[in-house]
Amino acid sequence: MKAWEATIRKTQAAKKQASNIFGSAHVAHVDDEDIDQDESLHAPGEVYHAERYLSNGDYYTGNWSDNFPHGFGKYWWTDGCMYVGDWFQGKTMGRGTFSWPSGAAYDGEFKSGYMDGEGTYTGPNGDTYRGQWIMNLKHGHGVKEYTNGDVYDGDWCRGFQEGNGKYEWKDGSVYVGEWKDGTMCGQGKLVWPNGNTYEGQWEDGCPKGNGELKWADGCSLVGNWSKDPAEQNLRFCSAGGEDLKRDPQEVYDVFLQDCVICPPDKVPILPSQKKLALWRSAKGHEPPERPRRMSVDGRLEASVDKDLSNMRMLDDSERCMKARDDASLLSSNNTYEGSPIRIPKVVKKQGETISKGHKNYELMLNLQLGIRHSVGRPGPTPSLDLKASAFNPKEKVWTRFPPEGSKYTPPHQSCEFKWKDYCPLVFRTLRMLFKVDAADYMLSICGNDALRELSSPGKSGSFFYLTHDDRYMIKTIKKAEVKAILRMLSAYYNHFRVFEHTLLTKFYGLHCVKLTGPAQKKVRFIIMGNLFCTDYTIHRRFDLKGSSLGRLTDKPESEIQTTTILKDLDLNFMFRLQKTWIQEFRRQIDRDCDFLEQERIMDYSLLVGLHFKDTNDFISDNGDPPIDYASDPGGSILGINMHAQVERMERKNEMELIGEPTGVCYDVVMFFGIIDILQDYDITKKLEHAYKSFQYDPTSISAVDPRQYSRRFRDFILKIFIEDA
Structure with missing residues (x-):
């Protein structure tokens, strides 16, 4: 490996010298021609071995297909980061090893550029974690061995110890019990090397609530524990009937001083954040690329390619794939066959x-x-x-x-x-x-x-x-x-x-x-x-509240444009998210609804936009396949550029909010977020609710108490967003 890295550095130095003598534009042009000639020798979709000396100094060697790493390969970045392992159409996917110049390394499973699955991470200081990962975060069961001798074996959630786990300190102290956000929290037992034990409730790493502290000599303190002496309510029990004084604060001031939890790792840059310098064809077969845009919902950083060569920077967390590539990646095991759907006028x-x-x-x-x-x-x-x-x-x-x-x-x-x-x-x-x-x-x-x-x-x-x-x-x-x-x-x-x-x-x-x-x-x-x-064409837009009164656009499909906002009773799809996304989505909907309920906000809605990927399934108003202006869409995070499926549903009657699924599915890119979050439940809304309740079913009215609104909204949303099995 060292020899390989040395070869790369020498090659880069030679290329840099050539650039200084002949001009960088000339050298890049030669590389373009070589790569185009190489590509022309292979059929589309063919996998072959290739070496790529990229004009920004990066280097790739391994299997290659359609201008992407595909198969097994090595990619070396100029900052010293390196990935060796499996690729799928430009994404780290499968088994691989990612190493940092600091000496840190991850060896394990990758999914769509993320550390995801079983893997081992060794930090620059020697700390080692072996266990489960989800989207770059320790999540599931794992064992972490710290260089100072401490060991944690147990559950993790979003990068922190959470659930049940065992922590052993280098001095022999052992805690077994519940954790939350990286601290001892809940029911647990801590045993010190001298034989003292505390068993009971914990909060933020300290005894808090009902518990018993037992000394090695048999004496104990039982009752309600707190750092604040005023909140303590403890009863002393002597082992031999002796009246020995024991200070409860000794637990906080002495016993726990050495029971410090080691801090989490700080990774300077994640594998999913590394950009790949990949080559476009110089032959002009592709349409001109539109500038990359930031999703101003604030969730993707702005990125505009400024290099005038044909090199294009791709970020693993902002991967740009053509629609057919996304469809093949996400739907390779898809057994659904969708019927044609009419696409609105653009x-x-x-x-x-x-x-x-x-x-x-x-x-x-x-x-x-x-x-x-x-x-x-x-x-x-x-x-x-x-x-x-x-x-x-x-x-x-x-x-x-x-x-x-x-x-x-x-x-x-x-x-x-x-x-x-x-x-x-x-x-x-x-x-x-x-x-x-x-x-x-x-x-x-x-x-x-x-x-x-x-x-x-x-x-x-x-x-x-x-x-x-x-x-x-x-x-x-x-x-x-x-x-x-x-x-x-x-x-x-x-x-x-x-x-x-x-x-x-x-x-x-x-x-x-x-x-x-x-x-x-x-x-x-x-x-x-x-x-x-987004550069994706949004084919369908839905404003969803979970209510039925007045929630119908009542337009024939032929009159629906890409800017038409459809409502709850217009909805004819269920949204199918991948397992990792649906879990995060449900958690976030609960958090956001709780926040809005606490702030007495109501009448908000979930705005959903759909881009249908497989244009072979569509017909436009003039009978031709619809034009997709999305030349360079960004990567996905929750609510932005999410690759998913929608399943058609049919209602038994037009006032039914949720119909029956039909099994007919389409591959889509989804955008969604909660909008209109500034409406207080004020006197106007209360009067509106009272007035409409005389005329209509009160449960169908949009203007209801924030608690009722929150419950109805999340119940509806969590029924139409389901896991894609």
């Missing part, structure tokens, strides 16, 4: 461009000026640990924008207006948490391209504005909605910090434009992510 760009003369042109200019001012205003780099004062609803900044400009604002062609920035530090920190670059954010909203206006498909009367790149959506909101988000902002912020896979809408800014003059008109805006910012 609308390339949604909305009306706001140009000069548009009624909201000046409002758009005001908005762009204000955003540029707010985001560009210098300030200290925010910390993720915000003070409570940052969330104060009174924490807002007013700025006056006269046409002639001022000390802090530029001159502009619009009318004079005032700009209000709500809780600016919180939203600046949220953008940092969501990995949004300030310059890219300003360019998307305030660049030379105009916004596009959408009229609201709902009853709120709000207007929506899309940025030119579809990344961000700007919505006009009411004063009550502003109050709602400010009231729950602290809890919302903490929810996103704790749950990275939350499906809630991501908010990037909250602002207000106040026009001067007699009208004194105020327009309030919230900036959020566009869930459907």
Whole structure:
């Protein structure tokens, strides 16, 4: 292995020298021709051995097919990382070994680029974990041996000890019992080398609750334990009737001092985050590639290929596959045969461009000026640990924008207006948490391209504005909605910090434009992510609440466009997710619904978008196969670019929410998230519920108490999202 790495380094040095002498463009061009000639000798789908010296310095040797590693091969990155093992169409899939330059290594099973299955990880310090993994995280049963001599043998959940397990310290102390989030928590027993034992309840690694501490001499303390002496309620039992004094705090101050749990591993970069430099054909057979976009729901980092050669960087966690490749990967064992489905008319760009003369042109200019001012205003780099004062609803900044400009604002062609920035530090920190670059954010909203206006498909009367790149959506909101988000902002912020896979809408800014003059008109805006910012064509869109009253679009299929929002009673599919996804989905739906219920929010919905992958199963309105504009879709995480199946269902009557599955399935790419999370259960909604209850079944009404709404919503969603067996 060492000799192989040395050969690679020498080859790279020679290539770098050649680049300096002849120019990098010329060398890259020669490589393109060689690879194209090599590809032309092999039929599509043929697997053969190949060596690839890639123009960024990476090196691959092994089985190759259709411009992807496929079979057994070795890939070496210039930073020193290396993978040796099985590949499937550009993804690490099967058995393999991934090593880091630090000396760390993982040997085990991979799935779709992730450490997934049985595997052994050895850290740079020598710590070793042998056991089960799911999506790069220790999950299931595993044994971890630490270099200091400690050993843990037991259950793991999402990277931490959780469940039942046994921890042995190097000094001979042993804990056997329950764990949570990497600490002793629940029922357990700890035995010290000197014969002392504690058996009972634990919390955060310390005795808490009912338990018994027994010394080696037979004396014991029984009762309620707590670090706080005021909460302790203990009874001393002497072994020989002697009146010996024992201090309960000795457990916390002395006994547990050496019983420290070793911290978890810190992996600088995961195998699924490594990019592969793969080659496109230089012959021009493929259509021009569209720029990669960030899913502005905030869950994928922006990525634009800047290399002018034909090299294309692929990230294992953001794998770009053609639709047929995805279908073959995910449906190789699929026994379903779907019947043709009509694909709606494609609308390339949604909305009306706001140009000069548009009624909201000046409002758009005001908005762009204000955003540029707010985001560009210098300030200290925010910390993720915000003070409570940052969330104060009174924490807002007013700025006056006269046409002639001022000390802090530029001159502009619009009318004079005032700009209000709500809780600016919180939203600046949220953008940092969501990995949004300030310059890219300003360019998307305030660049030379105009916004596009959408009229609201709902009853709120709000207007929506899309940025030119579809990344961000700007919505006009009411004063009550502003109050709602400010009231729950602290809890919302903490929810996103704790749950990275939350499906809630991501908010990037909250602002207000106040026009001067007699009208004194105020327009309030919230900036959020566009869930459907993707190069995939979204063929079907559903807004799902779990209620039936008024939840029917009532359009014939021939009139449905790609922008048509269908509702609960229009839904004719069940969504089938892979096992690892469905488990995480159920957990996250429960967490998000609990959060919304606690904040007294209702009337939210799950927005679902479907891209049907196998165009052979489809017919368009003119009888031709539909055009798919998705040349470079991104990789999948929960709710974004998820490869799944949908199964047709049929209702016995049109008012039935969930029909019977038919067994007819289609391969899809799914997008989904929880939207409209700013509706309080206020007096208006209470009156609406009371009024409609006289006319309709109260359970069918959307406006219900947040607890009832949450229960009904999650019950419905968890019935239509099922495991793909």
